[in-house]
Amino acid sequence: xxxxxxxxxxxxxxxxxxxxxxxxxxxxxxxxxxxxxxxxxxxxxxxxxxxxxxxxxxxxxxxxxxxxxxxxxxxxxxxxxxxxxxxxxxxxxxxxxxxxxxxxxxxxxxxxxxxxxxxxxxxxxxxxxxxxxxxxxxxxxxxxxxxxxxxxxxxxxxxxxxxxxxxxxxxxxxxxxxxxxxxxxxxxxxxxxxxxxxxxxxxxxxxxxxxxxxxxxxxxxxxxxxxxxxxxxxxxxxxxxxxxxxxxxxxxxxxxxxxxxxxxxxxxxxxxxxxxxxxxxxxxxxxxxxxxxxxxxxxxxxxxxxxxxxxxxxxxxxxxxxxxxxxxxxxxxxxxxxxxxxxxxxxxxxxxxxxxxxxxxxxxxxxxxxxxxxxxxxxxxxxxxxxxxxxxxxx
Amino acid sequence: xxxxxxxxxxxxxxxxxxxxxxxxxxxxxxxxxxxxxxxxxxxxxxxxxxxxxxxxxxxxxxxxxx
Numbered sequence: 200x201x202x203x204x205x206x207x208x209x210x211x212x213x214x215x216x217x218x219x220x221x222x223x224x225x226x227x228x229x230x231x232x233x234x235x236x237x238x239x240x241x242x243x244x245x246x247x248x249x250x251x252x253x254x255x256x257x258x259x260x261x262x263x264x265x266x267x268x269x270x271x272x273x274x275x276x277x278x279x280x281x282x283x284x285x286x287x288x289x290x291x292x293x294x295x296x297x298x299x300x301x302x303x304x305x306x307x308x309x310x311x312x313x314x315x316x317x318x319x320x321x322x323x324x325x326x327x328x329x330x331x332x333x334x335x336x337x338x339x340x341x342x343x344x345x346x347x348x349x350x351x352x353x354x355x356x357x358x359x360x361x362x363x364x365x366x367x368x369x370x371x372x373x374x375x376x377x378x379x380x381x382x383x384x385x386x387x388x389x390x391x392x393x394x395x396x397x398x399x400x401x402x403x404x405x406x407x408x409x410x411x412x413x414x415x416x417x418x419x420x421x422x423x424x425x426x427x428x429x430x431x432x433x434x435x436x437x438x439x440x441x442x443x444x445x446x447x448x449x450x451x452x453x454x455x456x457x458x459x460x461x462x463x464x465x466x467x468x469x470x471x472x473x474x475x476x477x478x479x480x481x482x483x484x485x486x487x488x489x490x491x492x493x494x495x496x497x498x499x500x501x502x503x504x505x506x507x508x509x510x511x512x513x514x515x516x517x518x519x520x521x522x523x524x525x526x527x528x529x530x531x532x533x534x535x536x537x538x539x540x541x542x543x544x545x546x547x548x549x550x551x552x553x554x555x556x557x558x559x560x561x562x563x564x565x566x567x568x569x570x571x572x573x574x575x576x577x578x579x580x581x582x583x584x585x586x587x588x589x590x591x592x593x594x
Numbered sequence: 595x596x597x598x599x600x601x602x603x604x605x606x607x608x609x610x611x612x613x614x615x616x617x618x619x620x621x622x623x624x625x626x627x628x629x630x631x632x633x634x635x636x637x638x639x640x641x642x643x644x645x646x647x648x649x650x651x652x653x654x655x656x657x658x659x660x
Contacts, residue, residue, distance in 0.1 A: 216651050217650045219652055219654050222636070222657060231636045244634065244642055254620065262652040262654055263651055264648070291626050294627050296629065296631060354618075415660065417659065417660075
């Protein structure tokens with residue numbers, strides 16, 4: 200992208216060329232940060248659900264004044280002569296739209312009743328693109344209906360996953376949203392293993408053994424560079440963590456086993472569920488010899504008005520796997536903010552590899568130890584939460 | 595307008611947005627009109643269409659930050 204930006208800057212500045220970008224990512228704010236970092240001043244559109252049905256990126260397309268495609272993946276060296284300086288005939292035929300507009304939602308709802316086979320998916324698309332966080336429940340319900348009617352509708356499955364992940368990052372999240380996202384993406388990819396936009400969404404959260412690159416390792420550098428310029432970096436609602444910034448790995452190294460922090464289970468259990476725990480396994484199942492990334496999200500219960508006690512011991516996570524299942528880290532811990540009490544989500548993730556002869560499923564014994572306050576300024580406790588993790592083995 | 599979306603999807607190959615080996619995937623065809631689309635802009639989320647730029651030469655870049 201920076202190459203295209205540099206090569207076309209003068210043409211764009213002089214009005215000879217419009218650069219229009221479409222970004223295929225889950226998070227709009229991360230794309231905005233990237234654009235801010237790279238100084239991309241042209242319009243960038245967001246297609247989180249891949250409604251344009253791209254199989255992979257990047258794809259540059261040269262389009263003339265009449266909207267007719269003149270070149271795919273054009274050569275930058277000849278773009279001026281072959282495209283900018285040329286006049287083309289109008290030979291392109293009709294035009295139509297691939298996407299719904301915000302004003303289409305009501306009509307699409309009617310269409311879903313009369314033509315449910317694709318109608319529910321199309322209504323889900325309109326709601327996912329234009330409805331905002333407050334209509335994610337509706338979008339999810341539409342995609343679920345679409346998938347019930349056509350179980351192999353990869354588009355609907357992928358987009359269902361996108362919406363679950365979007366909702367997971369809002370105040371309206373439901374337990375299991377992250378795993379439902381991974382399940383949707385995994386089922387979609389099973390219908391078309393050549394769909395790299397779908398594959399990348401799983402790999403973003405997946406194990407290092409199946410990563411093509413670190414997805415968001417650029418974020419820290421971008422924020423630093425922008426701040427050094429005297430600007431304020433665009434704030435990220437969900438800063439990337441763990442797997443999202445991890446680099447690919449060829450072999451899972453087994454670290455020396457540390458001492459379990461509560462081997463006899465003496466720490467009191469969090470019976471009141473002051474801390475909510477959610478687990479997602481990425482991908483949704485593991486093939487023998489392959490690895491999965493296990494994400495554990497812990498956040499203080501809003502119902503209980505609980506808070507992290509940052510003056511107590513930091514959050515730790517202990518992982519016990521069955522014999523023959525290597526684990527990337529047995530003991531993980533989360534950093535604590537400086538404030539005495541906070542209520543943010545804390546995310547920890549690790550990898551586990553299935554043995555070559557794995558079958559059925561495996562159960563990991565995972566527990567978290569944390570310092571939590573029952574209410575702000577209330578009683579603070581050191582508690583344990585047992586978090587069973589089930590990993591399904593696929594054939 | 596929305597009622598026309600389904601027939602338009604089905605008619606993609608007829609007006610030049612060729613289906614490639616992966617059924618229904620993005621495959622613009624040289625010499626054919628690029629289908630229009632409307633997506634939210636980063637930032638203000640306002641709808642922006644490819645057709646908004648009709649009359650200008652456009653380099654459409656599909657990308658991701660990774």
